[in-house]
Amino acid sequence: MRLLESLELWVDGARTGPENMAIDDALSRVCRRPVLRVYGWLGEWMSVGYFGKAEEISSGRAFVRRPTGGGMVDHREDWTYSLVVPRGWDLAEMATTLSYQKIHECLQGLLQGRGVECRLVEGREDHAGGWCFSNPVRYDLGDGAGRKIAGAGQRRNRNAMLHQGSVQCGLSMNESLAMAWAKALAEEVSPFDVENFPLDWQGLHDSLYASDAWNRKR
Numbered sequence: 001m002r003l004l005e006s007l008e009l010w011v012d013g014a015r016t017g018p019e020n021m022a023i024d025d026a027l028s029r030v031c032r033r034p035v036l037r038v039y040g041w042l043g044e045w046m047s048v049g050y051f052g053k054a055e056e057i058s059s060g061r062a063f064v065r066r067p068t069g070g071g072m073v074d075h076r077e078d079w080t081y082s083l084v085v086p087r088g089w090d091l092a093e094m095a096t097t098l099s100y101q102k103i104h105e106c107l108q109g110l111l112q113g114r115g116v117e118c119r120l121v122e123g124r125e126d127h128a129g130g131w132c133f134s135n136p137v138r139y140d141l142g143d144g145a146g147r148k149i150a151g152a153g154q155r156r157n158r159n160a161m162l163h164q165g166s167v168q169c170g171l172s173m174n175e176s177l178a179m180a181w182a183k184a185l186a187e188e189v190s191p192f193d194v195e196n197f198p199l200d201w202q203g204l205h206d207s208l209y210a211s212d213a214w215n216r217k218r
Contacts, residue, residue: 002187003091003102007034007083009182010192011175014040017047017064017075018209019201024082025067025208026201028155028162034091035084035192036185038178041075048072049153054216065215068153068164071135075166079173081181083163092161096154101139103163103185107150108141110184114177116169117144143169 015023020039027035046063048054049070056072057063063072083103085092091099104120111118121136136142141150152165171177182189208214 002185003106004034004085004089004186006188006190007036007182007186008192009178009189010035010037010194011178012037012039014042016042017045017062018205020080021047021064021066021209022201022205024084024162024164025204026197026199027082027084028067028157028160030199031084031086031160033086034089034186036081036178036182037084037192038079038081038173038181040079040173045075046072047075048215050155051218053218063215064209065217066153066164068155068162070151070153073151073166078166078168079171080167081165083165083185084160085163086160087156087158092156096156097138099161099163100152100154103152103165104139104141104150106184107165107167107181110181111141111150111167111169111171113180114171116149116171118142118149118169119144121148 027037043062046057046061047066048057048063049066049068051069052072108118108120118141121140121142122138136148140148143149149169150165150167152163154161154163
């Protein structure tokens with residue numbers, strides 16, 4: 001039994017950090033069905049969690065503040081996704097720790113099916129800063145040597161749960177892997193209708209994610 005009855009899959013291209021965060025935020029505000037968005041980064045971007053400290057970022061590195069929590073992530077060697085689930089769906093109403101565990105159990109099965117050795121990590125439940133992949137928390141994924149290979153952050157608003165994940169496991173993202181990831185999560189998968197995306201995410205880009213006031217707020 002999969003976590004979701006259905007979801008819409010958006011295999012997006014590479015975008016800048018502020019564009020990626022604005023789109024994820026916009027999806028969380030307006031989606032009416034679950035959406036899995038898989039995307040890349042245009043340039044050498046880092047991201048910092050909502051509660052992270054901007055001064056921890058290396059001088060000269062491009063970075064963006066995420067709407068979700070967690071530590072700093074270097075996106076040059078990962079593949080990233082967002083899972084947005086509207087309120088009222090079981091996954092969005094679970095406790096944060098449980099939904100995090102359930103999503104990573106699905107990811108574990110996907111990666112193991114492609115020859116990646118991984119297991120759920122036991123540890124503390126959250127961290128506010130530092131390097132995300134140097135600080136495993138409970139229900140992250142680690143490899144056989146204990147190195148963290150997948151982590152995520154979550155946020156819930158009145159409309160939906162937003163789960164933003166990063167995976168560093170040696171697999172490159174492509175349409176086949178994106179579809180496999182979607183099918184690991186949901187019974188039915190359909191394409192996301194990008195042309196009818198109902199919210200102008202560019203406004204969030206300009207007012208929040210591309211602004212120093214947002215990115216350096218802590």
